Amino acid sequence: MKKLRVVVIGAGNVAGIAVRALRGREDVELVGVWSRSKHVGQDAGLLDTDEPCGVIVTDNADEIFALKPDCALTALNIRDPREAQVVNGEWFVKLLENGINVVTASDGGLVYPPAHVDQAYVARLEAAAKKGGATLYMNGQEPGFVEHMALLAATMSNTIKRITSYELFNYSSVKDRNEMALIFGFDEPPEKPAILEHPGMQLMVWKGPVTNVANKLGYEVERYEESYEKRVTDRDLKVGFGVIKAGNVAAVRLRTSAIVEGREAVVVEHVNRMCPDIAPEWEKADTVGCMRIRIEGDPNISMECSVGDPDKPEELGYDGYVMTAMRIVNAVPYVCAAPPGITTFRVLPLTTPSNAFRSDATFIDHKICRANT
Structure with missing residues (x-):
């Protein structure tokens, strides 16, 4: 089986967990990580664990596109929804127009596009997806x-x-x-x-x-x-x-x-x-x-x-981030197989994880969750 090539856009909590969760899967592999945070130049595996993964965080978007990924997981940590729509929208359009599928947890309105508060924005994303023959999927916890x-x-x-x-x-x-x-x-x-x-x-x-x-x-x-x-x-x-x-x-x-x-x-x-x-x-x-x-x-x-x-209430915040990340990590193969455009959970089959029983190797007893940018 040829693995789908995945890049992660971001280096915060959700992005770091996504990097960890993409390891050891039969159908996907991490090939690049982009950020403009303090983590540029470090091994992406260190965002959420103590184990390097061999992928170095870059702040050069051209390097990400040169990797020709099948899918991008975007998880930029922008707190104001208004600013987030602008920044994410630029990434979405460029990725989709270049034929790169997108999974994201960064715009709640796209869970059900017909109700998004900015229909011109939705139309722009739909056009970009159709132009590049790619698919956009938003979900989360x-x-x-x-x-x-x-x-x-x-x-x-x-x-x-x-x-x-x-x-x-x-x-x-x-x-x-x-x-x-x-x-x-x-x-x-x-x-x-x-x-x-x-x-x-x-x-x-x-x-x-x-x-x-x-x-x-x-x-x-x-x-x-x-x-x-x-x-x-x-x-x-x-x-x-x-x-x-x-x-x-x-x-x-x-x-x-x-x-x-x-x-x-x-x-x-x-x-x-x-x-x-x-x-x-x-x-x-x-x-x-x-x-x-x-x-x-x-x-x-x-x-x-x-x-x-x-028994470990102090880990609640981390577990919440894991649930959010997995809703989009697990969706990658399904989104890559979907028709071009904006899709939703009402269209996709259940996005169950691949080879989930492989071992406990991806579980970390001491949860670090070191990224906050």
């Missing part, structure tokens, strides 16, 4: 996997009043304060707005998922609603990136809703905490992290996917 769960749960429904997808994570082990503060508002005064608090920002990420579910059930969305709530801590909290002082934000609840036939019908809700006892009135999990589907209807259905090892 959430958006991506969670609405996959929601639709699976709905196959057991007769009637549905409301279907809600929850992400319930304790983020106290996360070591990157900038990500937590800028995106969510953690460790900031409550009056300081986070990126996701601005009107329309949630829709850039979750309009696609809620519309996807509604449309698959046969309904058009009449309008969307967004809400953002915060809770402050009454004491200093020691967390992965330092200390959150009393009076600063330590829990957030964000909710994106699709209104169908005059009522809230499909919802994505995130409840993220820095300690388990804050905001007890909000949805809670019995573990440090889970994704939950709740269908109110005939019958009532609840389905939950717990994340990480309950």
